[in-house]
Amino acid sequence: MQKVERLLNSTKKHLFNRYICQMMTLLAAIPMFFISNVAFAEADPVCPSGHAMYYLGSKSTTTAPKATLSWSAAGNSSTTYSFDSGLKLILSFSDINFVRTGYPEVSSFTGVTTNALNMRHSSEKIDVNHRLTATINKPVTKYGFVVQDLDANAAGRYTESVSIVTTGGSFSNFANNFTVSNSNKTITANQWTNCSPTLPCNFNIEWDAQAANTPFITTHGNNYASASTTTSTGDHLVGYSDFYFCLAPPKLIVKKALSGTRVNTNDQFEIVVSGGSVATNSFTTTGTGSTITNGTSATITLAESTNYTITERVMNGTTLGDIANYNATYVCSNATTGSTTVMPTSAMSYSASGKTRSFALSNVANGDEITCTITNTPSTYTFSGIVFDDNGGITSTQASATNADITSGVYANNSNYFNGIYNPNAPETGISGSTVKLVNCTNTSTVYGSQTVTGSGTTIGQYQISVSNNTLNGNTSNLCLIEERTGSTYPLRTNDSSKTIAFSSSTYDYTNNNFGRVIAENVGLVLKKYQYLNDCPSTLTYTSISETSTPNTGFSTASISNIEPGRCIAYKISATNRANVNIDSFIMRDTLQQKGINGATVTSVLANPALSTVDYTASDNPAIGANGEVKTKTFVLSPRTKRDFYFNTKYGTTQ
Structure with a gap:
């Protein structure tokens, strides 16, 4: 049906209008259901099943939340329409050309547009008369509206078109008086073929799901290609109506994180979401140590304006553990901007009877995309x-307590032996039988x-001591781990028996507090005693005396028999540190034999030359000619x- 404006300046148009009126009189005799079925080709708004619709227009058949289609003021470029929960739809015009005064405006033109947002332009040829942009501040699963009275007039003044600019849009429910081109993006x-009851002009434009604040853009133009001039005395008008959009139900994802290691090695975390009509939805983590795997829930569909509870508990194998063993923080965020949903901020609530923690999520709204992350840290401190x-x-079988060779053989160039460091690739293995304690230093x-x-197997020798903050009771500045052992196996330590803990209240896991031991045959210090029979000269150059097989000719480990009283025996004691750690506070002591003690039949005394002042202190040693202990x-x-x-000694003269 031609637009009213177009009939003002042409006698032919008035005659045509009279013809149309006669046709309308005839059509009035036709049952109304026929007129309604053919006069408006557009479809009613429809949202995906379970999704909420929001509507801007005059239809009374929909129960969706509505806003009245109006315009802020004639000539203004945009208007904001507000719904509940902070939801907003903004319509705006830009790139406006040849627009008549007073537009855009909302009204109905009899036989042309019905309760529509109208734009009226003079009919100069131009690709873009205006650009219509809609934005919605939540992610939508569908958006659409109706275009009214897009046509071409018989006088050849205009051929209207609409193009979809942003992706995801499409035309639907249009009659055969339209041509679609430009990869189905222009109609x-x-x-x-001007609009009429039998050739309806109304049709739908719709988009699929888009993110929040995505612009939905169309352009309108007059592209009558045969016009010889861009000037015109006529007008054309287009209307937009029945705007609607769809929001998905609120969505929730819960994530689980762990800072530090598990209090018990087989602890796992179970997260449960409950409330409203949603079925209880839960997931249980996997992983070991500080690693959380399977730590994210599925996307959970919620219901608007409903309260939900997110609960966590810990399972120690098949046994219910206590979530109090872990501190918890959580952060909930909403990917939807402008939402009025209340994000929880208070601490999680602990249930002593259920050994659980939980927090509430309330007033969720359609279109919300909420992610809550629960992060646990051990509230107990673990020392391992x-x-x-x-x-x-x-x-x-290779070990020998007397092997002092550090240049060849099994003790040579072995940086892993007796170094106080656990080297599993050496290989070194754990040993059982010790007791480790966490004590006050x-x-x-x-x-x-x-x-x-x-x-x-692979766990032999490993230990893990877990204590709560309450157990420590503030005594955290003087903590030590000590290792003790009874029995004769592995009698020798390769590091200190006590380790001081550098404690921090925010550090919950103290690992690699290792204690090394060896069997007696793998002792780090090898002492070897040599003796040389001499005639007690006033001086001896010890370093010039070679090692021989017999003590009669040089330093030897062989025994001396039938020694004559009054002769001297010089001694060389070699101390070899074949370990890879310092031997601190080393003192060599040797007690000269004294008649009647330990089966000795004679008494020996210290002989010249005097003890080296580099190795000995005179006050700690006997004088020349005296018996006693030689001490370095x-x-x-x-x-x-x-x-x-x-040192040199004189063998006793009396048997």
């Missing part, structure tokens, strides 16, 4: 390590936790070094 009225055989891979009788080291100064024997000590 154009066919020339000489291994008691291990620090043999550097030297087996018990000053008063070791104050024990906060203790574990006997057992295990088998205190030394540090560096790793993989040897040091020799010398």
Whole structure:
């Protein structure tokens, strides 16, 4: 049906209008259901099943939340329409050309547009008369509206078209008086087929799902290609109506994170979402140590204006653990801007009876896309390590307590042997039988936790002591781990028996507190005693005396028999540190034999030459001619070094 405006300036148009009126009179006799079925080709708004519709227009058949189609003021470029929950639809015009005064405006033109947002232009040829943009501040699953009275007039003044600019849009429910082109993104009225009840002009434009604040854009133009001039005395008008959009129900994803390691090695976390009519939805984590796998729920569909509870608990194998063993923080965020949904901010609520924590999510709204992340940290502090055989891979059959060779053989160039460091690739393995305690360093009788080291296979020798903050009771500046052992196996330590803990209240996991031990045959210090029979000269150059097989000719480890009283025996004691750690506070002591003690039949005394002042202190040693204990100064024997000590004694003269 031709637009009223178009009939004002042409006699032919008035005659045509009279003809149309006669046709309308005839059509009035036709049952109304026929007219309604053919006069309006557009479809009613429809949303995906379960999604909420919001509508802007005059239809009374829909129960969706509505806003009245109006315009802020004639000539204004945009208007904002507000719905509930902070939801807004903004319509705006731009790139406006040849528009008549007073437009855009909302009204109905009899036989042309019905309750529509109208734009009226003079009919100069131009590709874009105006651009219509809609934005919605939530993600939508569908958006659309109706175009009214897009046509071409018989006088050849205009051929209207609408183009979809943004992706995802399409035309539907249009009659055969239109042509679609431009990869189905432009719809154009066919020339000489003006709108009429039998040739309806109304049709739909719709978009599929888009993110929040995505612009939905169309352009309108007059592209009558045969016009010889762009000037015109006539007008054309187009109307937009029945705007609607769809929002998906609120969505929720819950994520689980862990900072630090599990209090118990097999702890797993179960998250449950409940409330409203939603079926209880839960998931349970997997993973070990500080690793969380399977730590994200499926996308959970919620209901608007409903309260929900998110609950976490810990399972220790098949046993219900206590979530109080972990501190918890959580953050909930909404990907939908402008939402009025209340994000929870208070602390999680603890249930002592259920051993759970939970928080509430309330007033969720359609279109919300909420993600809540729960992060746990152990509220107990864990101290762990291994008691291990620090043999550097030297087996018990290879080990020898007297092997002082550090240039060749199994003890040579072995940086893993006796270094106080656990080297599993040496290979070194754990050993059982020790007890590790967490104690007060000053008063070791104050024990906060203790574990006997057992295990088998790859876990042998490993220990883990977990204590709560309440157990420590603020005594965190003086914490030590000590390792103890009874029995004769692995009698020698390769590091200190006590380790001081550098404690921090925000650090919950203290690993690699390892203690090394070795069997007696793998001792780090090898002492070797040589003796040389001499005639007690006033001086001896010890370093010029070679090692021989017999003590009669040089330093030898062989025994002396049938020694004549009054002769002297010089001694060389070699101290070899074949370990890879310092031997601190080394003192060599040797007690001269005294008649009647330990089966001695004679008494020996210290003889010339005098003791080296580099190695000995005179005040700590007997005088020349006196019996007693020979004692060196205190030394540090560096790793993989040897040091020799010398002194001369005179064998007793009385049997």
